[in-house]
Amino acid sequence: MNTHRTAHRLVSRAATAAALATALGLGAVHTATASAPSAAPLSVRPAAPGPDGGWHQNGLHLTAAENKKVNGFVARARRAERAISPGVRAAARISHAELVGFDQRLKSPDSLKRKVATWMLESPGQTVDASLRKINDAVRFTLQWPAGTYSQGVRTAAGLLSAWGNDSTRWANTWNRPTGYKAINSAWRAPRSGQLFEVQFHTPESKAAQLETHKLYEEQRLPGTPPERVRELQEQQDAIFAAVPVPPGAERLTAPARRLPSPDPARRLPAPAPAPVG
Structure with missing residues (x-):
């Protein structure tokens, strides 16, 4: 019970600090790759459609109509990201996290199309609309702390995101798994746009393992493997993640x-505002 009150006070103080930081002008967040807050990575531009207006890659395909719907989904995610990123940057700064790969915060159109086409292939009859509703990482972020401050950092950052009105829709904590991927992958629904976005909580070791196993995972997911x-491929990934300290x-x-409405004044302070576009 004392732990709960302490955590509540920490989040309240952090929320107040965030609002003050916003009002005074938020400083730069430590990122592994430098990028302006509103800059979108070049890779988000949709690839040119095929001769039939559809999309084809590695034995996967989308019809012209399906391809058009995914492109619309990409455009909406890109617009929503401009309002989501400032809050994530503020949560990272206050929790002393490194914001890793910020310039890759928008998943590429081809990656989204591969995911949608794979789901539709594996589940015959599933529509493109149903597949798009399942995607929670079109906008995604990675926050990273050293092992010694990781748990407190996650509690603070997640508490701030929640206090600022983002609804937690998924929380996959795999640190207690004996094999496989280790980290916390969380999904949130933004309060204004309703856009789902992903926040991964890593240590430097778990993030390095994720990068090392990425190509193995991609090959594993191909329909023809x-x-x-x-x-x-799974055994190779398990061996790499087994070396990651918990x-x-x-x-x-x-x-x-x-959280229910609270008389705490910190809860009534504005959330971080989007950075001006210029």
Whole structure:
């Protein structure tokens, strides 16, 4: 009970600090790759459609109508990102996180199309609209702390995102798994646009393991990968993640509880405003 009150006070103080930082002009957030807050990565431009107006890659395909719907989804995510990023940057700054790969915060159109086409192939009859509703990482961020401050950093950052009106829709804590990927992958719904976005909480070691296994995972997910190769790829990934140290208390971290209206003045302060476009 004392722990709950302490966490509540920490989030309240952090929310106040965030609002003050916004009012005074938020300083630069430490990022692994420098990028302006409103700059969009060049890779978000949709690839040119095929001769039939559809999309085709590695045995996957979308019809012209399906391709058009995914392109519309990409455009909406790009617009929503401008209002989401300032809050994530503020949460990173206040929780002393490194914001990793900020210039890749928008998933590329081809990556989204591969995901949608794969789901539709694996689930015959599933529509493109149903597939798009499942996507929570068109806008995505990675926050990273050293193992010693990881658990407190996650609690502070997640608490701030929740206090600023983002609804937690998914919280996958895999630190307690004996094999495979290790980190926390969370999904949130932005209060104004309703856009789903992903925030991954990593340590430097878990992020390095994720980068090292990325190509293995991509090959594993291809429709034509033989079952024996799928098992081999999984074993390689398991071996890499097995070497990642588990931060103290990380396996017990849970999503912040949905908060009821509070008389706490910090809750009535404005959330971080989008950076001006210029």
